[in-house]
Amino acid sequence: MDWQLIWLFLQQGVASGLVTGSIYALLAVAIVIIFKTTDAPNFAAGELFMAAAYVALYLLVFLALPFIAVVPLSLGVAFIAAALFYRIVLQKIGSSAAVTVNVVIATLGLSFVLKGAVRKTGVGDVPRSFPSIFGNDTITIGQAVLTLQDIGILALAVVSMTIFFLFFNFTRTGRAMRAVGMNPKAAVLVGINLRRTRMLIWGLSGLLSSLAALLIAPKILMTADMGSVVILGFAAAIIGGFTSLPGAVLGGLIIGIAENLVGLFISSRAISVAPFVAIMLVLVLRPQGLLGGKVAVKKV
């Protein structure tokens, strides 16, 4: 392989990687905010993402609603569904560390239910494609070729992540969420409603998954199993340290770029195993992730 080709591949890999990586970043943020406040990984994140994409598809294609109505409706549905799951199921189970495995299994239960429900509706039984609002025109940056749709995905993902960070850092509710993530007991002492905040976080996480789904859906073939992409969100979260939001975003971009480079330089077959190798390497070599800070040692 000569240097010109390598240089071309590098540019294309980085450009395409940033686009898909921004989606993984959104998913990783959705996973991390729940882990920080509920102490359990949400294994239903992928199916929330998948179901949200189908809700949008249903509204857009089967009910023929305009795009401007579909976006808020499907975001709203995802928000409410995730919040209700927390309110009805997880609050009953509780959220102390002793029941983490029960919470995990409940989220797995949710993922089965969502997958089965989508298959049952008759919309999710055959692969479908999602209409795109951006054209298929291409833009060349350096030597990398991107479609307008790619640019749109990246731009919207960056904008929504920015809004999200502003919300987390500068609003009362966002700060309450951060406080719950840092120390739930202290948060209660300063007057934060723990249950309400956690419920909102679940809703927000559902909303982020839905956003990721709306952005990526036109680029991929939709099936009821498309939620498996969430493993890349988990990989991104791990690379970022699993509790750090900037880490999750950085991890998402790294995974996106790495995935594209592996596809270009090694083989498309290796793409599917690359994230798992990455997860293992990161956890063995640097268990706290890139931006995870020091490992806290629990005292007895």
Added chain:
Amino acid sequence: MPISMPAKLSAAAAALIALIVLPQLTSGYVVYLANLMLVYIILAIGLNILIGETGQFGLAHVAFYGIGIYTTAILTSRYGVPFPVAVIAGMLLAGAIGFLLGAVSFRMRDIYLALSTFAFGEAMQWVFKSWDAVTNGPNGMRIPQASLFGFRITNDHDAYYVVLAVAIVTVLVTILLMQSRLGRAFRAVRESEPAALALGVNVRRTKVIAFTLSAVYAGLAGGIFASFSSFIHPDSLGFTTTILVLTMIVVGGLGSIAGAVMGALILGLIQELLRQAPSYQEIIYGVILILFMMYAPKGVIGALKARFSRSGSAAK
């Protein structure tokens, strides 16, 4: 009201007799199902050692199960190795790889351990799918008929008593093991690593032993599966199956051998029954998991214990 020892023994004897006469009374499918349940029981008991007893969230169980299946199938079909030797080889290989996985991940805990072992499981499934020369890749592999000391196992009926005997021996050995010093060390590590360390338990070694042992059980389950099954496809060796085994031990009751056995039976049967209603299978299964976590968080065993102690105190 604790159950008395004679009552326990007679219940066990009744169950044993029922299990022994089962194949005489029923059709091939039921016997196949019984074989599969017994394999699930070995798998669940093995995972329970790691997660329930030692508190280490290893989610690569099915990878070791797959290693057991493939090793047994390949050794018997291509190299003419006798079936029992092949099963033992599968157990040893699974154990060796489990040892390595334990040795690199003993420092991790909770979610990090869960995710790294999950990643290992997925990578192993990829290996099963992609290593065409050895595993025949995504086409799956035929498993030859096993023969045991000259007897050919040609159908589920033939295999049943072998599978049953192995499962019973596994349960008994595990009960003894959990009452031994090692079993107590497992539980000490689960409850508190610093406290276990203070009591003189070598935490690191105990964790690695738990990983190895649990992998050996899964390898054994794989070898036994190969005795009555004629085909293995890598798609069935993914995370969904690990989750199935995990839910078995949680629904049964973590940290209890009886719980693992019950969970394996309950969820194994639910899975098979739901095959009759494929379109609702996932929804019903998911709802069952959620309801179990909401209303029986300590599993069947926990719920039964609560029942008995409540009725006991009411009698006073």
